[in-house]
Amino acid sequence: xxxxxxxxxxxxxxxxxxxxxxxxxxxxxxxxxxxxxxxxxxxxxxxxxxxxxxxxxxxxxxxxxxxxxxxxxxxxxxxxxxxxxxxxxxxxxxxxxxxxxxxxxxxxxxxxxxxxxxxxxxxxxxxxxxxxxxxxxxxxxxxxx
Amino acid sequence: xxxxxxxxxxxxxxxxxxxxxxxxxxxxxxxxxxxxxxxxxxxxxxxxxxxxxxxxxxxxxxxxxxxxxxxxxxxxxxxxxxxxxxxxxxxxxxxxxxxxxxxxxxxxxxxxxxxxxxxxxxxxxxxxxxxxxxxxxxxxxxxxx
DNA sequence: TGGGATTTTATGGGCGTCAATGGGATTTCA
DNA sequence: TGAAATCCCATTGACGCCCATAAAATCCCA
Numbered sequence: 001x002x003x004x005x006x007x008x009x010x011x012x013x014x015x016x017x018x019x020x021x022x023x024x025x026x027x028x029x030x031x032x033x034x035x036x037x038x039x040x041x042x043x044x045x046x047x048x049x050x051x052x053x054x055x056x057x058x059x060x061x062x063x064x065x066x067x068x069x070x071x072x073x074x075x076x077x078x079x080x081x082x083x084x085x086x087x088x089x090x091x092x093x094x095x096x097x098x099x100x101x102x103x104x105x106x107x108x109x110x111x112x113x114x115x116x117x118x119x120x121x122x123x124x125x126x127x128x129x130x131x132x133x134x135x136x137x138x139x140x141x142x143x144x145x
Numbered sequence: 146x147x148x149x150x151x152x153x154x155x156x157x158x159x160x161x162x163x164x165x166x167x168x169x170x171x172x173x174x175x176x177x178x179x180x181x182x183x184x185x186x187x188x189x190x191x192x193x194x195x196x197x198x199x200x201x202x203x204x205x206x207x208x209x210x211x212x213x214x215x216x217x218x219x220x221x222x223x224x225x226x227x228x229x230x231x232x233x234x235x236x237x238x239x240x241x242x243x244x245x246x247x248x249x250x251x252x253x254x255x256x257x258x259x260x261x262x263x264x265x266x267x268x269x270x271x272x273x274x275x276x277x278x279x280x281x282x283x284x285x286x287x288x289x290x
Numbered sequence: 291t292g293g294g295a296t297t298t299t300a301t302g303g304g305c306g307t308c309a310a311t312g313g314g315a316t317t318t319c320a
Numbered sequence: 321t322g323a324a325a326t327c328c329c330a331t332t333g334a335c336g337c338c339c340a341t342a343a344a345a346t347c348c349c350a
Contacts, residue, residue, distance in 0.1 A: 015312095166300095
């Protein structure tokens with residue numbers, strides 16, 4: 001299964017349109033899909049996306065009951081905010097305003113491949129996150145030595 | 146399995162193109178691949194590369210969850226910066242600008258074989274590293290004698 | 291074994307194609 | 321009928337693909 005990897009920064013235009021990087025489109029279209037499924041991250045100021053197939057099992061994770069079940073919380077929150085965004089003829093998606101707000105996007109957006117999924121970040125926020133992650137990795141490595 | 150070994154210095158041209166040394170190409174093509182997978186090192190000012198097959202299990206190292214996990218940090222950082230660079234008809238790759246910047250490359254790049262993978266260094270930085278390594282070896286040897 | 295011929299490598303440059311982007315026209319829905 | 325969403329086309333800049341050259345390594349045969 002081809003994966004999402006690499007980082008690509010594209011522009012968000014006045015209409016809220018954003019080109020999905022060609023390598024990511026190749027993954028999506030390689031599965032016969034013509035849209036991407038995107039939702040705001042529950043924990044970070046970014047969006048998360050993949051082919052819609054990634055979220056199909058989410059439905060099955062929700063216990064179908066008439067009594068509220070706390071174990072369903074995360075899946076239910078994601079389902080509630082999940083959107084299927086069609087790719088236009090040029091490979092772009094239109095980001096809903098709420099998504100732009102949640103990820104604090106301005107005129108640029110960075111697609112970050114993470115294997116089965118990808119994230120969309122405001123570029124400067126992504127830089128800060130990467131610095132923090134690298135610090136954690138370096139600290140953990142030093143601990144081993 | 147054939148390994149990467151030896152050091153080869155080639156030019157980075159105005160287009161950011163860089164010839165992959167023929168012996169390294171032989172390793173790659175011996176596995177039926179037509180591209181190299183490269184990412185900046187997390188620990189040093191250099192790039193690391195291999196056939197893409199070396200990175201295929203990286204995806205499975207990332208726990209697929211909607212909750213961030215620090216244990217995924219290293220794999221996520223590499224996945225985010227990993228690029229698959231196709232070899233052109235003459236056995237060259239085009240280095241992205243970020244890669245050139247991260248490794249401080251100017252007009253030359255040194256391929257250094259490391260067995261399963263190889264590194265790409267700015268030649269003078271490589272010299273400094275080799276000196277330092279040799280010093281450590283000598284110091285350790287003196288301690289033994 | 292020497293030396294010329296051939297092949298392989300590394301490198302430079304030109305050109306066509308495609309990706310990314312912007313703007314306008316058309317449709318859709320309230 | 322107005323606002324928003326969708327579609328279509330134009331531009332431009334990057335990238336892939338092709339060929340040309342030169343140097344180095346290899347081969348081959350007398």
